[in-house]
Amino acid sequence: MAWVSRDLEAGERIVGAETLRGGITAEMRRLTIGSRDGGTRHLVLRTFVDPYYVERAEDLLHREADALTLLATTDVMAPALIAADPAAAHCEYPSLLMTHLEGRPVLDDEGLATRVPLLARQLVAIHALRPVEQPRDYAALTTADTVVVPEGADAQVWAAAIDVIRAPAPPYEGRFLHRDFQPGNVLFDMGSSVPTGTRISGVVDWAAASWGPADLDVAHCATNLALLHGPVWGQRFTEAYEKAGGALAATADERLYWLVRDALASSEEVSSVAQAWRDAGRTDLTTQAVEERLDAYVTDLMDARG
Structure with a gap:
């Protein structure tokens, strides 16, 4: 004090x-x-x-x-x-x-289709920043040997996903990253001056700000949306980011690398993330429910790869 x-x-x-x-x-x-x-x-x-x-x-x-x-x-x-x-x-x-910024994070399913394009445009704006002094490079947060495969998951699918991140990281053009951009760190104006949840009033938690590929920030938000609202929302966020003018990796395999890397990183903290979301009001998101969504999301990513 x-x-x-x-x-x-x-x-x-x-x-x-x-x-x-x-x-x-x-x-x-x-x-x-x-x-x-x-x-x-x-x-x-x-x-x-x-x-x-x-x-x-x-x-x-x-x-x-x-x-x-x-x-x-x-x-x-x-x-x-x-x-x-x-x-x-x-x-x-x-x-x-x-x-202190006005507003609050919104983690509910209601209104998500309206919020996703706003999240995407906000992330594009962050990636457009060009700091005079470049922050340190991003940290990967996971390795092929530390991934935690959910109980009941298809071992073959997860083994294939783990093999994806055994490869060296693809080349990328560096961008200023938030590094934990996801609905829990975005505040929405919930006042009477605008329709509920239709204006972002701030972005918080910049402790992991770093330099790296835009794909990594996009992948992180996509993973969080998939776990909060269902796997389809991960893909929809990626599409919304591009629609908002964001540029992702040139090839499908390069994009897959970053999407899979972040999804697998989340496997190591499912319990703590689920608890934080329950504390914030999403009492339906038990650890098991989040693990099942993560498994479904990883499976969808690998299925799309063919």
């Missing part, structure tokens, strides 16, 4: 805090800041407390701080950086303080 207070305006103080649910890597709190004249505003405090992420927090928070600094000069709607303590020099845990 003392660290946050250093960056408040004169006469302001913290008058409340609310935990924001749905995150996996960090604890998120919305702080209510009161002023002498009785007005209030909100800030968001991001804190890494899990030992696994605390070890990686310095890199992640430096990345996020750099990304938010870059985004402040663009049209991409993102929080504004206020302060960062990546090494926990002042706080109990590594932390980052930023402005």
